[in-house]
Amino acid sequence: QxxxxxxxxxxxxxxxxxxxxxxxxxxxxxxxxxxxxxxxxxxxxxxxxxxxxxxxxxxxxxxxxxxxxxxxVAVGYEACFYEPHPETGRIRRVDKIPEGVPGISRFNGxxxxxxxxxxxxxxxxxxxxxxxxxxxxxxxxxxxxxxxxxxxxxxxxxxxxxxxxxxxxxxxxxxxxxxxxxxxxxxxxxxxxxxxxxxxxxxxxxxxxxxxxxxxxxxxxxxxxxKGETTDYVWGVLDIVPVTDFPDIRKRCSIHSKDGGSIMVIPRENGIVRLYIQLREGAQHEDQDPVTPIISAAGEKEKPGKKGVRVDRTKLTAEHILATAQNIFQPYSLEVAEMHWFTAYQIGQRVAxxxxxxxxxxxxxxxxxxxxxxxxxxxxxxxxxxxxxxxxxxxxxxxxxxxxxxxxxxxxxxxxxxxxxxxxxxxxxLFSSKPGEIATEEFRAVxxxxxxxxTGCTVDYASSLLMDKPADAAAERYASPLATGLAIGMRLPDAKMIMQSDARPWFLNQRLLSTGQFRLLIFMGDYASVPALRAQMDGIGAFLAEPANSLQKLRDDGVLQTLLIHASRQDKVEWDDFPAVFRPRDERGVMDYWLVMADSGPSWHDDKTGEAYEKYGISKDVGAVVVLRPDGYVAKVAEPTVDGVKDIWKWLGRFVVGLESGATL
Ligand code: FAD
Structure with missing residues (x-):
């Protein structure tokens, strides 16, 4: 061999x-x-x-x-709920709500x-x-x-x-x-x-x-x-370009019919609509594969709760799923101009x-x-x-x-x-239950x-080696008193500010690309009006620039980026005010102009700039240093002083190699 x-x-x-x-x-x-x-x-x-x-x-x-x-992409802005009319049994719209959470992100689902x-x-x-x-x-x-x-x-x-x-x-x-x-x-x-x-x-x-x-x-x-459970709920999926008189086909809809089951309508790109269609009612059992698509032979129903059921998936057709959808849609018509894809799956909920x-x-x-x-x-x-x-x-x-x-x-x-x-x-x-079994209000509350x-924006990581917050804060939002609007453990919410060098408005997160760096966002407040802050800014600048300082090594290794965000008037302060460490030059002498930003109210072309300090709960008279992980989650907050930066240094030393706590302080 x-x-x-x-x-x-x-x-x-x-x-x-x-x-x-x-x-x-x-x-x-x-x-x-x-x-x-x-x-x-x-x-x-x-x-x-x-x-x-x-x-x-x-x-x-x-x-x-x-x-x-x-x-x-197709973007979701509005969602509708349909329920059967109590007398006629025909579906009709009972509510409209915004899709997602307005304002939580610059992007919608x-x-x-x-x-x-x-x-x-x-x-x-x-x-x-x-x-x-x-x-x-x-x-x-x-x-x-x-x-x-x-x-x-x-x-x-x-x-x-x-x-x-x-x-x-x-x-x-x-x-x-x-x-x-x-x-x-x-x-x-x-x-x-x-x-x-x-x-x-x-x-x-x-x-x-x-x-x-x-x-x-x-x-x-x-x-x-x-570990977990597989239910007998079976759902079909159709990706179609529909021909219909249903008025809300371009909105996300949850439709509960009287006897025919439920449908979820998801408008897609290029005129496509995805329909999730309930094919079978549920019961729970524990011995099946979690997401193996299981297929019910056309029209035929297995008894809920029957264990180990393997249905002949070759018998499931798009026509069968469509017929179920047409029944639920009544009195609205539903025909198909283009059929792009279909499937059926059984709901299983498991975690390794x-x-x-x-x-x-x-x-x-x-x-x-x-x-x-x-x-x-x-x-x-x-x-x-x-x-x-x-x-x-x-x-x-x-x-x-x-x-x-x-x-x-x-x-x-x-x-x-x-x-x-x-x-x-x-x-x-809720989706698989019949109208009447659960209240519409309960459904909408969920x-x-x-x-x-x-939206994915509310993930809040608990205290750990990489999250500097008290261990018992795991269950609730935890913020430092220096930045009450920023939860340690959550991603940095966005705010618009002005680039000091060229006065261009930017959302802060547009500048925080995935480069693998930890970031110190040094919020220096209104340093032009508060003399103590200017002294602190100069002190931090001098400390960061010390050649013996291993923070310098971190910057050279591409592990750390330091950005300064002040709250003085962008048009009233001078570029040379800022310590050289925030205006570094490369070996050719070319300056980096993109490390100083101003959060100082409306700018020449944009009245939405200047809200970051307020949104992040940072005082313009006190400031703060916010540490972001490479994935954009707020990991630590410290005071904007040399001692605050040393505290961050010690914290980084717990896991960054070559920065053993305080070794070169
Ligand atoms: P997957 O996307 O499953 O990717 C796993 C990859 O690993 C596949 O490319 C596979 O070929 C490969 N692979 C598997 N085993 C091996 C191996 N031994 N060696 C090498 N390669 C291997 N989610 C929704 O939100 N909406 C939907 O409508 C939806 N429909 C779905 C329909 C079907 C039929 C399936 C299977 C899933 C559906 N999902 C849907 C779920 C969604 O696709 C998954 O949650 C998501 O794709 C998970 O991403 P993943 O990378 O973990 O796994």
Whole structure:
């Protein structure tokens, strides 16, 4: 036997869905040697997940491609509720509300199919990595072992499949569908893979990220359980261009009919509308796969609660799902001009018992949590999992941070997964119940409470090595008295201010790109009017500039960026007021003009600038230093003095390598 081909990589990503793509994006951005594989021979082109929450759009902006999304997506502004009339039984609109939470983000919840989103991610990965990172497919992992080699302790054997063996079945349907995503020869099938031994190769990795979906092979190799319940609620999905007299077809609608079930209407890009259609009532049992699409033979209903039911998925047709939808829509008509995709799925709500093994192999996305797609969260939460994880892995791979930071991935993301499952359980029960079983008010109250959560902007990470807040503040919003409007643990809310150098208005977050840096936002208040603040600003500037100061080293390593945000009149103060450290020059003498901003009221061309201090609860007479993590979450607040900066330095020293607390203070 010739020896197998072997390669060494820093990170191996298994699975190119939203979670895998986001991981690859961060790793590409931070220059990490990454191998990225998927078992399927092609990416997806239609269907699947479609909702983009505001927080994910904010994250896309930090990677520089949100404009691609904004050009193409359908944006949600208004939502309607339909219920049966008590006398006629015909559905009619009972309420209209804003879609999402007005003002929570610059972006509104948007909708487009997963294939487009994966294309933007893929293009950005190519650009950041100079073409070095791209999905290699079809590759099926065969074994995974941890241990042995100290530097590259994870050994994975991969099998290259022939392209024609790795396409998902379409069951002879003309219309693309997501009924079944596995293929013959897949591990989840009985009959094994028919390919040559020489198609095997060994990858040795420092870290492996299992982003391989609900049936995660990586999760199974680690012996991690996926705990929870599978219900008998069966829903169909149609992506169509409709022909209808339903007046609210271009708004998100929740429709409860009298006897026919429920529908959720989601307007999409290019005139498409997605319909989620209830196909079967529910009961709960625990012994089925979580999100295997289960298909009811046309018209036929299994008894709820029957265990281990496997229905013949080849019998489900788009026509059957459409007929159910037409029945619920009455008295409105519903015909189809174009049918793009369909599927059916059974609702399961599960969370993995652990998200990692030995802090060397991690799982993310659907591999960690599965739930119904109705809240539009699957893809979003999956991307945010690896947005949380991958920069931490990159820091450790580069030797910039201690491996102890990796434990914060599970502590931070498990809480989000559990909140999501709890919300999804409430939502699924309400959607699948009949009118009369639950009050309309109760239904809307759940949607209302959930809409903040589903924007993704309310995630609040608990106290940890990377979050400087009291341990007992975990359950409630915690803010420093120096910045009462900023919750430590939450992402930085946006505010518009003025660039000092050229007077251009900017939203602060537009300047805070995902570069992998921690950031000190030094809010120096109205330094021009408060002499003590000017002295403090000069003191911080001098301290940051000391060559012996290891903060300087952090800046050189690309770990830290310092920005100054003052509240004096932008047009009344002078550029030379600011310490040189905020106006650095490169080796050619060219100055960086983009590190000083003013939050000093309306600007020449924009009356919305100048609200940051108020929004963040920072006094213009006192100021504050806000520490942001590379993923944009507020991690610590300190006073704007040399002592405050030293306090931050000590805190960074808990996890940043070479900054042991106070070593060079
Ligand atoms: P996935 O998107 O599942 O990606 C996993 C990737 O890993 C796939 O590319 C797969 O080919 C690959 N893979 C799997 N096993 C291996 C292996 N052993 N080796 C190598 N590669 C592997 N969500 C919504 O919000 N709305 C919807 O309408 C919706 N519809 C859905 C319909 C279907 C049929 C499915 C399956 C899911 C749907 N979802 C929907 C859920 C949403 O797509 C997921 O939550 C989201 O895609 C999860 O992202 P992920 O990256 O964790 O996993």
């Amino acid at each position: 010739p020896p197998l081909k072997e390669s060494k990589v820093d990170v191996l990503i298994v699975g190119a869905g939203p979670a895998g793509y986001m991981a690859a994006l961060w790793l590409a951005r931070l220059g990490i040697n990454t191998k990225f594989i998927d078992k399927r021979s092609t990416k997806i082109f239609t269907g699947q997940a479609d909702g983009l929450q505001p927080r994910v759009l904010e994250v896309f902006e930090t990677f520089g491609f949100v404009d691609r999304a904004l050009k193409e 948007s909708v487009i199919h997963q294939g487009r989103i994966e294309t933007w991610l893929s293009d950005a990965i190519e650009e950041f990595s100079g073409g070095k990172i791209a999905v290699e497919r079809p590759f099926l992992p065969e074994s995974l072992e941890i241990g042995g080699d100290e530097e590259y302790p994870v050994k994975v054997v991969l099998r290259k499949l022939p392209d024609d063996k790795a396409g998902p079945e379409q069951f002879g349907h003309k219309v693309q569908n997501g009924l079944y995503r596995q293929f013959e020869g897949d591990q989840n099938q009985q009959n094994g893979v028919d390919s040559q031994e020489d198609s095997l190769e060994v990858v040795r990795a420092k870290y492996v990220l299992g982003c391989d979906g609900a049936h995660s092979w990586v999760r199974k190799q680690l012996g991690i359980e996926h 018992t652990s998200f990692q093994k030995d802090e060397r192999v991690f799982i993310a996305g659907d591999a960690c949590h599965t739930h119904s797609p109705k809240a539009g969260q699957g893809m979003n939460v999956s991307m945010m999992d690896t947005f949380n994880l991958a920069w931490k892995v990159a820091y450790v791979v580069k030797g910039l941070a201690r491996p102890s930071i990796l434990s914060t991935y599970e502590s931070e993301r498990r809480a989000v997964a559990e909140e999501l499952i709890a919300y999804d359980q409430r939502l699924s029960r 949607i209302d409470r959930g809409s903040a959560f589903t």
